[in-house]
Amino acid sequence: MSGTPVIEMRNITKSFPGVKALRGVSFACGRGEVHALCGENGAGKSTLIKILSGVYKPNEGEVLIDGNVQHFTHPQHALLAGISVIYQEFSLLPERTVAQNLFLGREPRKNGLIDNRAMVEETRRVLGLFGVRHKIEPDTLVADLDVASQQMVEIAKAISLNAKVIVMDEPTAALNESECEVLFSLVDQLRASGTAIIYITHRMREVTRLADRVTVIKDGEATASFDHVPAPEVIVRAMVGRDIAEFYPEPAKPEDIGRTVLKVEKGSNYALREIDLELRAGEIVGFAGLQGAGRTALAMAIFGAVPFTGGAITFDGRSRTFSNPRDAIRAGIGMLSGDRKASGLVLMQSVRDNGMLTSRSFANAVGSAAANQFVDQAGMTALLDEMRVKAPSYDQEMRFLSGGNQQKAIVARWLALKPKLLIFIEPTRGIDVDAKASIYHLMRDLARAGTAVMMVSSDLPEILGASDRILVMREGTIVGEFDRSASEADLMLAATGEVEGAAA
Amino acid sequence: MNPAFAEPTGYMNYLKRVGALAILSAGALYVIVSGGFDLSVGSLMTLTVIGSSMLASNDPNSTYWIIPLMLGIGAVVGLINELVVSNLKVPSLIATLGMMISLNGVAFMWSGGAPRGYLPDTFRFFGRYNIPDVPLIGILPVAVICLAAFGLVLWWGMHRTNYGRMLHAVGDNPQAARLAGVPVKSVRISAFVISSLTAVLAGVILGGRAGVSVDIGSGFELQAITAAVIGGAQLLGGRGSVPATIAGALALEAIFTLLNLLGLAQPIRLVVQGLILIGAVAFATYQRKRVGR
Numbered sequence: 001m002s003g004t005p006v007i008e009m010r011n012i013t014k015s016f017p018g019v020k021a022l023r024g025v026s027f028a029c030g031r032g033e034v035h036a037l038c039g040e041n042g043a044g045k046s047t048l049i050k051i052l053s054g055v056y057k058p059n060e061g062e063v064l065i066d067g068n069v070q071h072f073t074h075p076q077h078a079l080l081a082g083i084s085v086i087y088q089e090f091s092l093l094p095e096r097t098v099a100q101n102l103f104l105g106r107e108p109r110k111n112g113l114i115d116n117r118a119m120v121e122e123t124r125r126v127l128g129l130f131g132v133r134h135k136i137e138p139d140t141l142v143a144d145l146d147v148a149s150q151q152m153v154e155i156a157k158a159i160s161l162n163a164k165v166i167v168m169d170e171p172t173a174a175l176n177e178s179e180c181e182v183l184f185s186l187v188d189q190l191r192a193s194g195t196a197i198i199y200i201t202h203r204m205r206e207v208t209r210l211a212d213r214v215t216v217i218k219d220g221e222a223t224a225s226f227d228h229v230p231a232p233e234v235i236v237r238a239m240v241g242r243d244i245a246e247f248y249p250e251p252a253k254p255e256d257i258g259r260t261v262l263k264v265e266k267g268s269n270y271a272l273r274e275i276d277l278e279l280r281a282g283e284i285v286g287f288a289g290l291q292g293a294g295r296t297a298l299a300m301a302i303f304g305a306v307p308f309t310g311g312a313i314t315f316d317g318r319s320r321t322f323s324n325p326r327d328a329i330r331a332g333i334g335m336l337s338g339d340r341k342a343s344g345l346v347l348m349q350s351v352r353d354n355g356m357l358t359s360r361s362f363a364n365a366v367g368s369a370a371a372n373q374f375v376d377q378a379g380m381t382a383l384l385d386e387m388r389v390k391a392p393s394y395d396q397e398m399r400f401l402s403g404g405n406q407q408k409a410i411v412a413r414w415l416a417l418k419p420k421l422l423i424f425i426e427p428t429r430g431i432d433v434d435a436k437a438s439i440y441h442l443m444r445d446l447a448r449a450g451t452a453v454m455m456v457s458s459d460l461p462e463i464l465g466a467s468d469r470i471l472v473m474r475e476g477t478i479v480g481e482f483d484r485s486a487s488e489a490d491l492m493l494a495a496t497g498e499v500e501g502a503a504a
Numbered sequence: 505m506n507p508a509f510a511e512p513t514g515y516m517n518y519l520k521r522v523g524a525l526a527i528l529s530a531g532a533l534y535v536i537v538s539g540g541f542d543l544s545v546g547s548l549m550t551l552t553v554i555g556s557s558m559l560a561s562n563d564p565n566s567t568y569w570i571i572p573l574m575l576g577i578g579a580v581v582g583l584i585n586e587l588v589v590s591n592l593k594v595p596s597l598i599a600t601l602g603m604m605i606s607l608n609g610v611a612f613m614w615s616g617g618a619p620r621g622y623l624p625d626t627f628r629f630f631g632r633y634n635i636p637d638v639p640l641i642g643i644l645p646v647a648v649i650c651l652a653a654f655g656l657v658l659w660w661g662m663h664r665t666n667y668g669r670m671l672h673a674v675g676d677n678p679q680a681a682r683l684a685g686v687p688v689k690s691v692r693i694s695a696f697v698i699s700s701l702t703a704v705l706a707g708v709i710l711g712g713r714a715g716v717s718v719d720i721g722s723g724f725e726l727q728a729i730t731a732a733v734i735g736g737a738q739l740l741g742g743r744g745s746v747p748a749t750i751a752g753a754l755a756l757e758a759i760f761t762l763l764n765l766l767g768l769a770q771p772i773r774l775v776v777q778g779l780i781l782i783g784a785v786a787f788a789t790y791q792r793k794r795v796g797r
Contacts, residue, residue: 329685360666361685369664
């Protein structure tokens with residue numbers, strides 16, 4: 001890198017009551033450079049970014065833009081200085097159009113009125129810069145866009161603000177494979193146009209694909225910094241502090257796979273059609289496909305949350321209909337929702353209460369909360385210990401736990417009921433590398449104990465690494481069946497419909 | 505300091521005065537924890553007092569069927585509240601506001617505009633009677649016994665049962681609760697029914713203490729919410745404590761008593777109550793922001 005970096009952070013230290021979140025972190029990013037910031041959840045990446053964008057003030061250290069020391073006291077200052085941050089949770093207003101969002105608070109005026117035409121034209125120009133002009137119309141409501149398009153709008157907003165520095169905080173968390181590609185080429189374009197990009201991720205593939213330089217943050221310190229992109233193992237070791245042995249566990253052996261637990265014939269509802277599938281005890285079946293292909297809808301239908309309206313379900317040898325989750329849970333099905341915050345966790349309740357929620361729901365309502373026929377407090381403590389949920393105390397509120405620990409606590413919730421089929425939707429979304437491996441091993445242990453496991457995931461390496469059998473969905477039905485020797489390309493082709501997969 | 509407060513009898517009278525509000529608040533907390541509001545409780549108290557006085561027609565034996573009947577009416581009111589909220593998708597604030605206005609109207613019609621009739625002594629027993637000559641505390645009002653008993657039951661239901669934990673979960677995140685297998689609908693129905701039943705009980709005690717008037721329960725709904733918020737309850741659900749809410753009611757009544765002693769009038773009392781409600785919510789929000797990051 002030559003010359004003064006566009007953005008530089010020197011010796012940043014930040015403490016919160018009781019925690020030192022950052023210790024002397026230094027970090028720089030130059031023009032036309034993609035600097036990957038890696039680290040596990042809770043390592044301090046987000047705090048660093050919040051200091052950069054003026055949300056927090058550092059206790060020590062300084063932020064420099066083009067070599068000049070800055071004193072941000074409000075996010076607006078950072079924005080005016082040319083720093084745009086694209087957070088995981090978008091800051092768009094859903095009930096306004098794309099153009100209105102782009103120009104929020106700086107609407108162009110003509111004769112004192114908002115110049116709608118200029119706004120729409122400028123929006124179209126910016127969107128055109130990265131080739132999504134035909135996909136996103138300036139006067140669409142943001143609420144009507146899918147997540148990937150919303151992210152495009154966020155990025156377009158940053159561009160239209162002439163941002164010198166764009167910070168992307170795990171931008172692919174909510175994107176599927178093809179959407180990721182669009183994002184990557186967009187990052188390439190931004191780099192070519194001279195923007196400095198700080199790219200936060202813990203997916204090694206993205207680091208390899210995009211980064212020019214890499215900085216690893218661990219426990220609030222910059223533990224490693226590379227002026228080139230090293231091998232993924234090197235980065236992971238710096239993030240985790242040790243090698244990760246056996247990231248994916250061994251697949252099932254043929255003799256591990258037992259009787260059919262769930263059979264769906266001609267299953268259909270508003271989002272699904274002609275669903276024929278069998279899930280067997282001891283087997284992990286991965287469901288791949290694009291967003292909207294019906295994978296989550298299928299999980300919700302099996303779980304009774306949005307039931308099938310046609311077809312037949314045989315569960316555990318008996319013909320069944322599940323018209324709500326309670327029916328399905330009673331029969332022996334559990335589900336871990338993909339969006340843990342929105343539909344998995346009760347965040348203000350304790351870890352133990354989250355773990356016991358389902359068993360309590362099926363116990364006598366006026367019976368003691370301390371124990372029910374499925375599990376008691378001590379039993380739940382043992383289950384949480386077994387899952388290695390890291391929490392200062394299981395009486396701690398759920399919202400203070402990291403994503404991986406939250407996920408493990410919900411697994412404990414289902415284990416208390418000993419389900420015959422457990423459905424995981426995006427089981428490792430937003431979870432750090434180390435915890436990911438433990439979730440895969442956990443799924444495998446469940447399968448070995450005779451549980452049928454259904455895994456819906458948009459992460460192809462995960463699908464291929466953790467499943468015994470893979471079903472690909474497209475347009476509400478199953479279009480292909482693969483074993484784990486398939487390649488990512490095979491799955492993508494089946495998912496996009498360019499080539500039919502092997503007969504299902 | 506008022507000498508009345510300086511001896512045990514003074515404290516007992518204070519607890520007696522706060523009994524109705526404390527029970528009401530603990531019941532209203534069920535709806536708050538479930539993620540809703542119940543503004544109909546004050547008018548349900550009025551209806552209980554007016555209806556009971558109309559039905560009693562000075563017959564002391566009527567109490568034994570009037571109170572169960574009123575509890576029945578309360579249960580129906582709670583049920584309707586929830587059905588309107590969940591089936592017609594009317595926010596609970598509005599649904600129960602409508603119920604409040606309607607019930608006030610019903611009470612008014614029932615009384616024919618001016619309350620006639622009296623509550624028999626058997627009915628007023630719960631709110632008015634003091635057990636005399638109790639060692640140490642001097643007197644023991646029946647209302648205080650009622651507060652202790654119902655408080656205990658409501659505490660147990662909220663903090664010691666599976667139902668109580670499900671109630672918290674529903675208020676915290678109804679979608680997550682549903683997918684975890686919580687019977688969200690029945691949990692919500694019972695929360696509204698419990699709230700209405702405690703309103704009837706609070707009405708019985710209040711009527712016993714203060715006698716019959718057409719606006720006897722007015723304002724209690726907001727006092728109950730204020731008491732719950734002072735007790736740390738989270739508006740919009742998911743968090744709340746029965747003992748802390750009862751303590752909140754005690755604190756609120758203590759403040760009112762103090763204002764009375766200072767010779768401030770009813771309008772000031774309202775202003776103070778409003779400020780406390782806003783202040784308590786603002787303080788709670790500030791605390792959560794600070795702690796929750």
